[in-house]
Amino acid sequence: MSSADVLRPRDSDALRAELRQVATVSGMPVVFGGQVRAGALVLSEFLGTRTSAMRGLVVSPSSGVGGAAFASKRPTSVADYREASTITHHYDAPVLTEGLRAVVGIPVVVRGESRAVLYVASRDAGPIGDRAADLAMAAGRRLSVELAIRDEVDRRMRLREAAATPTIVGPDAVVAEQLRAIHAEVRGIAQTVGDAVTRTRLRDLSDRLAKLMSEPGIPDEVPTLAPRELDVLAQIALGCTNIEVAERLSLRPETVKSYLRSAMTKLSAHTRHEAVVRARVHGLLP
CATH class of the missing domain: 3.30.450.40 (GAF domain)
Structure with missing residues (x-):
């Protein structure tokens, strides 16, 4: 609790x-x-x-x-x-x-x-x-x-709790949370862009940011998550509920749940928190 x-x-x-x-x-x-x-x-x-x-x-x-x-x-x-x-x-x-x-x-x-x-x-x-x-x-x-x-x-309480137990090496917890918020915002903006080339470039930029903040020694076999699955995990990593994720990404809450379940399966995770941790381990999230 x-x-x-x-x-x-x-x-x-x-x-x-x-x-x-x-x-x-x-x-x-x-x-x-x-x-x-x-x-x-x-x-x-x-x-x-x-x-x-x-x-x-x-x-x-x-x-x-x-x-x-x-x-x-x-x-x-x-x-x-x-x-x-x-x-x-x-x-x-x-x-x-x-x-x-x-x-x-x-x-x-x-x-x-x-x-x-x-x-x-x-x-x-x-x-x-x-x-x-x-x-x-x-x-x-x-x-x-x-x-x-x-x-x-x-x-905000969930964000504070997450910041109190940082899972990355390097930037301090405050900077890390700010970078994660930027990462999630970039992925959210990418979804609203009509031009496919620009959307791909924004997602590539978010992937580079995730890898930049990842711990050394990323496993060789990295699960392949769909862009929307990563979009959802990026928001959940900020402490958002499913309803808040749905609002931010202009999705239905049921759709958010579906993407989250799929991402958890691919990451062999049993909880949403574990899915975020595993995604960070694999360099998929900052």
């Missing part, structure tokens, strides 16, 4: 605090929400509910009000859940058991990815008022900013 894991407050506490604020100020009878985990929305926080029918409910993307908000990254609402034709009705049993009719789902989006959904709901049919919806959207924006800040703190 890294120090970032120890220091990071629970995101569920921040979610709960925003829901309480919305419930207090808006006066809405039911306010609830949940975080996105492993590609699905898990409902965990409830205010004003009378049953436990929705507790722990796993909502798939595009399903129901929350799933639609999660997938579209836009607020989604129905004036009468029972009669709504704009959503799927996968969760009619728990929602109607609770007696909910009007529902608004507000996604919490961080760097282009839905991380949570806030709901305000009523047991009466009819549109949710603008004031309540605006309060929920403001809460969603505040939570988005808070999670983004926490993510950045985590990333």
Whole structure:
């Protein structure tokens, strides 16, 4: 467990605090929400509910009000859940058991990815008022900013930990991290260049930088990694998460995972950290 894991407050506490604020100020009878985990929305926080029918409910993307908000990254609402034709009705049993009719789902989006959904709901049919919806959207924006800040703190903590245990000989840790950041940026720029010759020259430049910073005695048999696999490893070496790598390289998180798995296989590595270390040993990364 890294120090970032120890220091990071629970995101569920921040979610709960925003829901309480919305419930207090808006006066809405039911306010609830949940975080996105492993590609699905898990409902965990409830205010004003009378049953436990929705507790722990796993909502798939595009399903129901929350799933639609999660997938579209836009607020989604129905004036009468029972009669709504704009959503799927996968969760009619728990929602109607609770007696909910009007529902608004507000996604919490961080760097282009839905991380949570806030709901305000009523047991009466009819549109949710603008004031309540605006309060929920403001809460969603505040939570988005808070999670983004926490993510950045985590990333910087990982960078500090990496700098504290340098794996190269020669430049001091600070200079080494700066050169690694330049290496990763050059590879990222190469991907955005339309001219194939220029793109190849930029990648060659990044390869030269990697070899320049490598330890002596590079093994004779060097695994052959695809350019995109190296692009992903270069960002991971900076302490980026898969979502951060996806944002920097304009890829989908699932695509990042695929490149990372392929690189780990070629490097005979069992973890992302081991893959970075082995890539450096082979002179593929600085």
